[in-house]
Amino acid sequence: MSVIQQQRQLAAAIRDGGDAASLLAGDYALGLAVYRDAYRARLVAALADNYTVLARALGDEAFDALGRAYIAAQPSRHPSIRWFGHELAGFMAEAGDDLVPHASLVDFAAMDWALRGAFDAAEAPPLDPAALAALGPDDWAGLVLQLQPSAQRVPLAYAIEPAWRVLREWEPELGSDQPELPEPAPHEHVLLAWRQGLETRWRSLEPLEAALLNAVAAGTPFALLCERAAAELGDPEAAAPAVIQHLQRWLADGLLQRCPS
Structure with missing residues (x-):
């Protein structure tokens, strides 16, 4: 396996939960879970930055659960973390009450994203x-x-x-x-x-x-x-x-x- 293939397999294991058994063993394999959690925590933090008011409305625990569910459904694909979360409002509209306890929270997400987009626009x-x-x-x-x-x-x-x-x-x-x-x-x-x-x-x-x-x-x-x-x-x-x-x-x-x- 080439170095590039190894890097891609490790990235997939961290990002998508792919298998890295052929790359890691022992303590290294145990450490993979730490990287996986840190990666998702960083994405949730990026969502909280983009959706400041929504995060305040939900509270830390509920927003963390929403963020991790969104990450599982819509993995980050954009090179810049700034644009991660562009489909959150649509995801929330289809999510259940356990993640979105009030339908108006979808509008909170839409308003947050619109204002961030306005700030960054040309x-x-x-x-x-x-x-x-x-x-x-x-x-x-x-x-x-x-x-x-x-x-x-x-x-x-x-x-x-x-x-x-x-x-x-x-x-x-x-x-x-x-x-x-x-x-x-x-x-x-x-x-x-x-x-x-x-x-x-x-x-x-x-x-x-x-x-x-x-x-x-x-x-x-x-x-x-x-x-x-x-x-x-x-x-x-x-x-x-x-x-x-x-x-x-x-x-x-x-x-x-x-x-x-």
């Missing part, structure tokens, strides 16, 4: 409001806006934001007990997460803004954005002012990138 030159002010009346109809790469829209099934905020502000390392949490009520809506400067931001979207941002992400020109707003509002006269109002907020929030010339 940055494009922002759209200058002056460029829009310079447009002529005939230019607006075909105008196609573009979102910043960090802008992410996350569908949620529960109103988790109040509890998420409380947990995010809690500092368990200071020894304080977990704060009382408002129980998330069922509420289907969309969360917007993005990065402005060096800060990640988020807010819940009303149905009209969520629909408009979906249309912007799909490359819908401005005239059709107004038509979409008219359909949502049931009032054609209110459509254009509503779209302009949202556009002004998107510019202030740094959500839009410079349109290609």
Whole structure:
């Protein structure tokens, strides 16, 4: 067996629980269990870093059990440990009550991951409001806006934001007990997460803004954005002012990138 084959077999034994009997014997074989446990503990720690609020909501023991179950189902395959856990929310949605005692915890995972993704996303030159002010009346109809790469829209099934905020502000390392949490009520809506400067931001979207941002992400020109707003509002006269109002907020929030010339 070549050295490379030996390395691969040992890595598989540590990562996937493969057999390394031909490589190790005696005390070395016993030590393999230590490496296996350390490897999984490191991955659970990476999950806790990516899912800080979810980990606080579950507590150390329950999060460790969830993490190890996820590792068994979805072994790490990405070269960077930063991206380990990208399927955790989907895994939780299919897991039983023993791992996910409340369905809203899936939304906690989705929100945590979206904010981490927003922080690490690329940055494009922002759209200058002056460029829009310079447009002529005939230019607006075909105008196609573009979102910043960090802008992410996350569908949620529960109103988790109040509890998420409380947990995010809690500092368990200071020894304080977990704060009382408002129980998330069922509420289907969309969360917007993005990065402005060096800060990640988020807010819940009303149905009209969520629909408009979906249309912007799909490359819908401005005239059709107004038509979409008219359909949502049931009032054609209110459509254009509503779209302009949202556009002004998107510019202030740094959500839009410079349109290609």
